[in-house]
Amino acid sequence: MHWDVIAKNMNYLLIGAYPHGELGGLAMTILMALGGIFGAFWLGLVFGLMRLSKRRWLYLPALAYIEIIRGTPLLMLIFWFYFLAPVLWGHSLPGHQSALISLIIFTSAYIAEIVRAGVLALPKGQMEAARGTGLSRMNAMRHVILPQALFNMIPSFVNQFVSLTKDTSLAFIIGVNELTKAATQVNNRTMTAPTEIFITIAVLYFIICYVLTAFSRRLEKKIMRYQARLR
């Protein structure tokens, strides 16, 4: 085994060539995941609420958006964006922007479903009571339903964030310099230790994702206890 290869390149795997060059490696992965979840949350919230609307012109486009995106592989979406941006805008987007947009679009469809499920899971009386006090549907959503629903959805958001972190590895395919790309670069340069390199980055991904999963499980228990007390 050649674990010295890992020791020599650990810095590159973690932050890329950062102080002297571009940021990359694990840091880039985390940045993309954070940017992705932030964008996907807002986009997903919009589509989730549109999907819940009773107006056909609002919920049909949302339904189509969610079903189409959930039915296609992320890789397809990434290619779409990467190859079609030049057709649409006349110039190509840099890899990391294009990958980030694809990740946001992809994840937002799943977030929209989480939002929908979270809102539907609340007792119907909440909406009725809020409307009864004279709030409009929008205001009731904004001040009564969403604060409760979003709180209950936190564990699902964390799980989605874990999926997103894993999905950022696909950005490698269009040349974004994140952890997986850094690993293949190190692998191509050294040629002697593919097993060690891929085990190492698997462990790096695992640490992030497992910590988050464990966190979301504890949170879920807490929230369930909290809800049980309210009933």
Add this chain to the structure above:
Amino acid sequence: MAYTFDWKLVLSGEYGGWIAQGLVITLKISALAIFCSLVLGTLIAVFRLTRVRPLVWFSAAYTEFFRNTPLLVQIFFWYFGSYSILPEVVNKWLYRQDFEFAAGVIALTVYTSAFIAEDIRSGVFAIPKTQIEASRATGLSFLQSMRFVILPQAFRIIIPPLISQFLNVVKNSSLVMTIGVMDLTYMTRQVESYTFHGFEAFTVATVIYLAISLVVSFAVNVYSNRVLKLIPY
């Protein structure tokens, strides 16, 4: 930049043929991975349900590790890095096969089986405990009660999540293009780079993936609306 659409180019002739070949490979690798991961996933789930400590630990570690690492990394691991871990005999056998395809199937199987194991475990938990107690009391062994009493009921409940897992396999199989398996996504890229008609090629591929997903999930909805209602608990 004016862009002229040429749908005929990618739907017929040589390029259409490539896409069709890619579809066949995608279906083949998905079917194989689904079958293997169902078997492996069941095994891992049963490990978790036994009271044998090492088996439980192994099963827990397996599901946690493979669910929390990206599929792409796992594919690279099996493709580039597995030779120094696997025994010589297995390596030789694998290299005699279509190695890219084999590595793709192994990666998809291992990844998916972790998810399937969790689905099966939750399905088994949904069966009332008295079922296993009653079946053990009639004199069946643990394995027999699993085989004849628990798993048949559990599988009926978890068919919808299982199918959506299978659909994930079809979608995830697009990643094997990175190690050179000529699946639908690979062939679409190929058509794109030969013709520069990426828009048409990717539309066709997207529609194919979408059609598979929508048809299957429609069938599952029908199933869960009609059949699952008949189950008493």
